[in-house]
Amino acid sequence: MSKSKSYQITLTGFWIFSMINVASFLSNRKWLPWSDWINSIYSPLYKLMFGG
Amino acid sequence: MNHTINRWQLVLIVISFIMGSSLLMAPNLTAFFSGQDAWISMLFAVIIGLVLNVIWILLLKRYHFRSIFRITEVAGGKVVGTILNIVIIFYALHLASYVVRNLSNFMISNVIPESSPWTFQIMIILLAVYSCFYGLNNIGRVNEFLTPFMILFFICSLALTTNQFRFSHLQPYFEQGFLKISQGAYTTTGFPFIEIILLGSVLTYVKNKDKLSKSYLAGILLGGSALILTVFIAVGVEGAYMVKRQSYPTYELMRDISIINIFERVEVIIGVVWIFGILVKIVICLFTALKGLQHLSKSSNYHPFLLPAGLLIWAMSNHIHNNTMEFTDFVGRNWTLWWFTLYMIVLLVLSLGILRKKDKSIDPHTEDTFQ
């Protein structure tokens, strides 16, 4: 098994990212509210296209 | 881990991916806006989806169908490529969690209401992780075995409802006007037809790439036709009014099946068979994400990423939305634009790559460095 630097960085980073998500879900807090962010970007566009 | 699949398996994977969760959602999403013209919306969606995918597959062909993660790096350079790869991985995991959530919503609201959504989420994620553990070849074979049965079930169940089909439910045609019809088409364009660009990570493992583009597009066309048929029959049997008000009209449709008073209320069996299509979609998303992570980490296998990816999908599927209404509303509004953004960015990077003659530098004959 390769223990290269990129491997360690990716694995650690991915674990941290997924654990933040798990923690924010279990503690019922919106630390990473993906849906809200997406919504805030695209809602105006959608309104522009179809008028609400 | 063996990742090779053949063209026939690819066609079936594409069909399963498209039919997967859309089979349940499509009638409602289209009919919500375009009423009895829902099937016209669906038709438009299929046409737009096909056009988008023709462009997509032509671009990939210029890069000899190498893995999408490799192509972005070649076309956009190291930095742009890596950022884009992370974005694709996120999209894949995000989509997987939406499909998981969709499944648990469906199970809770219709099939086994007294159960906890976690049961279904954990079970389906376990299956997806188990399948990914063995590699793409495994899901190719499983899908090859089950999809024909799924299609048979699908055709039979639709055929059994046609005795209640009324053309008057579909008339008058084009009553809703172009805007409403295109609004109905808008939601279903993104839902299965742009999402399917994730298969860019799968195409490289097809054994014989001669007629790959045709097989891929044929799969999209077949899956799309099945969706048009579903919407057509759902609206024709239930009427636009009912379809608008049900979350899963296809499932409700199956309640109407009645043969000689013995085969009644078989919707549970049929509904449960669809789970398989949903599973294929999750597996492909998970596989794409894992392949991306493997590419980033330059590792020889992706097994270390299976556990965190499974946990992430589970957590995300639960906390993206509070309830089903919010979920459906969000998907209807933003989903297509959200995926179209990714499509445009990747398209842009790949086109610029071709303009800069980067596609010539990719070697068509060597296998991907990290199998």
Next chain:
Amino acid sequence: MSQQFFKRKRHDSSSATEKYDHLHVSSDLKTNIKEIKNILGESIDVKIVEFLEMPISFGICYIEGLINKQQLELSIIEPIKRTQLENNKLQPKELIHQTEVSAMISSCPHFDLIITPVLKGQIIIFVDGMTEAYSIPLETWETRGVEEPEAQTMVRGPREGFIETLQTNTTLIRRRISNPTLRFKPFQVGKITKTTILVSYLESQVDQEVLQEVIKRITNLNTDKIFESGMLEELIDENGYSPFPTFQSTERPDVAAAALSEGNVVIMFEGTPFVLITPTTFISFFQAAEDYYHHFDLSSFIRVIRVISFMISLALPAAYIAVTTFHQELIPTNLLVSLAAQREGVPFPAFVEALVMETIFEILREAGIRMPRPIGSAVSIVGAIVIGESAVAAGLVSPAIVIVVSLTAISSFVSPYYGFSGAARLLRFILMILAATTGIFGMIFFMIGLLIHLCSLTSMGRPYFSPLAPFQSGKQKDSLLRLPLWWTQTKLHRKWVKKS
């Protein structure tokens, strides 16, 4: 990483066996006799006869019961004596050659070549003044005759079955395939037992990759003892933790011969009538030899019945639990009313009922196999009357579950291969638990998981679930259905495909 972690533990028992390569035969007869007594010890069946009063003294060593004693007297001891007495000037070197005791004589310069043959039933001759001994094969021992196989019976077809002796078994196969390319390649496995096994194949048909793989696994085997083909199966199987057998075991020579002619490898054992066929596929466990002796339409029908009964034995109790607990709407109303009336007064939920009845059935089945034959009928009486009727009459279980369990039990006997129905027996309980917790969804979940598992299995590197997945349209002539023989007659059709 994971492979290393799960690598099965193997005993290191180099001390259990000694090598005698370094021990050379000396020219002094007495030294040799002493040496062999030292190695074989004071055993009642080890016979060492010395003829010291002869002009050229010689000694004979054999194991009683493994050789033909009469032949030893008449065609070995007597001629040697006679030659010596007739020709006084005979040199020790010429004694054995002049006597022409046997054409199959071979010389053994050191004790490693003496000990193994003598234990396998050859006789050893030591001649005074010679630095080598001679071994002559004279194996005969008590065997049972060729009888009808008991574990795999059929209506039409040959009545012969393999027996415990390799020689008879190879004859049974050779008589069916008179082909010059038929090979029986001997190997010895087990450091303590030194069991002889034969790898047999048709040189012209066999898939060389598979053959090399089989030979590699057998020669790399590091084990102390092997008594039955099942032990080897478990040791050289690549899917150790799977409940599904990836070797087909049979005691029918016609099945083995058919497998050989299709290019499979057959592994035969000394001491057991069961031979192993590899590589094999999932679907071949639904195919009996008899299918090819009956008309194709009947055979195809029976194969479908076997698949259905496999599904019943796997899933029927679970389906009963799921339907009665979660999905009552699936049952027609009249039936539902009668089911509910039956369950009136039954104290347990359907899951407990089914679990208890299934366990009781498994106990009865095991008792039926293990108990002495004369008592066998008692078990069936107890099983049928007490468990079946009285339990229902006492209101402990509902009549419906008795029907479900009996149907499941009967279905599990349909498979032509005993080991295969074991998978269904074990998985049935897991499926019942899932059905009791999440209904039909749990069952589908389990079935898909099972399918993923089956598609991941390989048998000697060949896909186990082929020709269903990967789908091979050419191989469908003889998979789930057996289409007419004249469709498939001329072409060689392997049941698996090349590695994909």
